[in-house]
Amino acid sequence: MKKHKKNIQQILILGGGTAGWMAAAALVNNPLFAAIKICLVESANIGTIGVGEGSTPHLKRFMDKLGICEADWMEKCHASYKTGIDFINWNGDGQQYFHPFYFQLDVKPAEVFFVNANARRRGQGDAVQPDDFFSSGVLAKHNLSPRPQRELPFTNEYGYHFDATQLANYLKEYACKRGVLHIIGDVISVSQHNNHDINSLTLASGQRLDADFFIDASGFNAQLMHKNLNVPFQSFAEALLNDSAVTVPVDLNSTPDALFAKYHTRATALGAGWLWQIPLAHRIGNGYVYSSRHICAQTATKTLLHHLNLSESTPVRHLKMRVGVSEKAWHNNVLAIGLAQSFIEPLEATSIMVTQFTLERFMALFERYQLNKQAETLSRQTLNQSVMQLVLGVKDYIQAHYVTSKRSDSNYWQDARNVVISLRLKQLLQAWHRGEDFDFQLYKYDQQLAYFRPSWYSLLAGMDFRDPQLKLPFKPISAEITAQAKSYCAAIVNHYFGPYNTTQNT
Numbered sequence: 001m002k003k004h005k006k007n008i009q010q011i012l013i014l015g016g017g018t019a020g021w022m023a024a025a026a027l028v029n030n031p032l033f034a035a036i037k038i039c040l041v042e043s044a045n046i047g048t049i050g051v052g053e054g055s056t057p058h059l060k061r062f063m064d065k066l067g068i069c070e071a072d073w074m075e076k077c078h079a080s081y082k083t084g085i086d087f088i089n090w091n092g093d094g095q096q097y098f099h100p101f102y103f104q105l106d107v108k109p110a111e112v113f114f115v116n117a118n119a120r121r122r123g124q125g126d127a128v129q130p131d132d133f134f135s136s137g138v139l140a141k142h143n144l145s146p147r148p149q150r151e152l153p154f155t156n157e158y159g160y161h162f163d164a165t166q167l168a169n170y171l172k173e174y175a176c177k178r179g180v181l182h183i184i185g186d187v188i189s190v191s192q193h194n195n196h197d198i199n200s201l202t203l204a205s206g207q208r209l210d211a212d213f214f215i216d217a218s219g220f221n222a223q224l225m226h227k228n229l230n231v232p233f234q235s236f237a238e239a240l241l242n243d244s245a246v247t248v249p250v251d252l253n254s255t256p257d258a259l260f261a262k263y264h265t266r267a268t269a270l271g272a273g274w275l276w277q278i279p280l281a282h283r284i285g286n287g288y289v290y291s292s293r294h295i296c297a298q299t300a301t302k303t304l305l306h307h308l309n310l311s312e313s314t315p316v317r318h319l320k321m322r323v324g325v326s327e328k329a330w331h332n333n334v335l336a337i338g339l340a341q342s343f344i345e346p347l348e349a350t351s352i353m354v355t356q357f358t359l360e361r362f363m364a365l366f367e368r369y370q371l372n373k374q375a376e377t378l379s380r381q382t383l384n385q386s387v388m389q390l391v392l393g394v395k396d397y398i399q400a401h402y403v404t405s406k407r408s409d410s411n412y413w414q415d416a417r418n419v420v421i422s423l424r425l426k427q428l429l430q431a432w433h434r435g436e437d438f439d440f441q442l443y444k445y446d447q448q449l450a451y452f453r454p455s456w457y458s459l460l461a462g463m464d465f466r467d468p469q470l471k472l473p474f475k476p477i478s479a480e481i482t483a484q485a486k487s488y489c490a491a492i493v494n495h496y497f498g499p500y501n502t503t504q505n506t
């Protein structure tokens with residue numbers, strides 16, 4: 001490789017939340033950064049968001065790459081396994097459906113589900129739920145862990161639930177042990193070069209921190225990207241109504257059995273948003289994500305506590321959410337990650353996944369970035385495009401939960417259906433609703449979508465989204481084969497993850 005134009009010797013990470021410590025751990029573990037001094041500065045006064053308790057399956061790959069032993073971090077972070085998300089009452093009819101993580105062996109039963117879902121939306125056959133056609137759905141139904149009881153001849157996907165503060169602490173210890181310098185202080189001023197690259201951060205103590213490259217992980221504050229580099233923030237307020245959350249943890253022992261799901265997240269639709277219930281090893285994290293344009297904080301609190309059978313005097317925590325995306329994730333010599341870069345409400349627990357993706361892209365482009373001016377610009381463009389694509393892909397999928405809902409029992413749900421959606425989402429939903437070729441639309445947008453076929457089908461069939469007047473010729477799979485597909489999933493789960501009583505599965 002040619003001599004580097006840039007010679008990056010120091011990287012400074014601003015922010016010690018999950019995002020900041022993920023960056024510190026990932027960089028210090030990467031041989032490309034071995035000669036670079038990595039520092040992380042965080043404020044003792046501002047604090048971290050402290051939520052973000054659910055992950056997608058990608059987190060496993062992140063931890064594996066760091067060489068972190070699953071049993072070790074899970075124990076220290078009070079983590080539990082996650083098979084997927086149960087969506088409860090999203091049509092206001094008390095029904096629920098499961099959004100599963102996908103196993104390799106689900107391919108055949110999933111195909112039966114897809115055909116039946118395609119028949120149903122064309123007015124043929126009964127409503128079809130994804131739950132029994134995916135191993136994760138069966139696991140969730142029987143409260144079984146996605147960790148197998150015997151060696152698996154196939155890959156299984158699972159996520160985690162965890163204590164967000166402990167996860168950041170765990171990664172902090174990992175990073176500091178490997179040489180990351182940890183500094184406590186409030187950044188009160190920032191100096192820039194003539195080309196607007198950031199040069200140094202000054203702390204309230206007067207200490208000046210110089211670096212060649214900066215990672216903005218300062219949370220909703222977006223100190224460097226937004227406040228100093230003035231990169232515009234694209235708000236999603238017109239697309240997603242929820243902008244607030246009220247949270248309360250409950251002890252595992254004080255939770256009535258009926259509310260207890262051990263290995264999956266529950267997302268229950270409420271009057272002006274939805275409630276998350278995330279089972280950790282020692283407690284359940286609960287939070288009502290709502291629209292402050294539709295209800296006030298007091299009403300949200302009351303609803304949350306009432307739903308959980310908790311006394312009105314139970315202390316809760318209120319959070320404001322800055323929902324949207326920085327128009328660039330990488331600008332000048334600053335990379336924004338975590339909440340400083342983007343946040344789409346927590347419905348599918350995707351924020352940490354976006355952080356991971358951004359870091360992985362950055363590390364893959366870093367060497368090239370230093371080559372010359374052209375490579376520098378190209379690297380930034382490449383990263384910015386791919387991060388934006390992922391964020392917009394997630395946004396489409398999240399929005400689909402609201403715009404397909406039949407609920408109309410509050411202003412919120414009426415408004416939630418009438419938000420601004422992308423042309424891509426419009427075409428996907430139209431194709432499904434009109435009984436057209438939905439798979440063609442998925443194929444057309446394949447490179448741009450954050451979610452794949454099983455997720456889209458689970459959502460749209462789970463919501464029974466369709467035109468009830470429509471009657472098009474399309475044959476569902478026979479009842480016998482459908483039953484066989486379900487039994488196949490049940491047998492896999494029973495054999496590798498069970499045993500459980502298979503007669504319960506029908």
Ligand SMILES: Cc1cc2nc3c(=O)[nH]c(=O)nc-3n(C[C@H](O)[C@H](O)[C@H](O)COP(=O)(O)OP(=O)(O)OC[C@H]3O[C@@H](n4cnc5c(N)ncnc54)[C@H](O)[C@@H]3O)c2cc1C
Binds near residue numbers: 016219319352
């Ligand atoms: C209600 C809610 C629910 C969520 N649920 C999920 C979920 O289930 N799954 C998921 O993946 N994500 C979830 N998220 C997102 C998740 O919480 C974040 O992605 C994750 O915690 C990373 O946050 P962060 O590190 O970017 O910011 P923060 O945790 O806010 O950390 C910001 C850091 O910057 C520092 N800082 C800021 N300004 C300064 C300054 N001037 N000087 C010095 N230090 C400064 C602070 O001290 C702090 O250390 C949720 C978010 C919300 C709001």
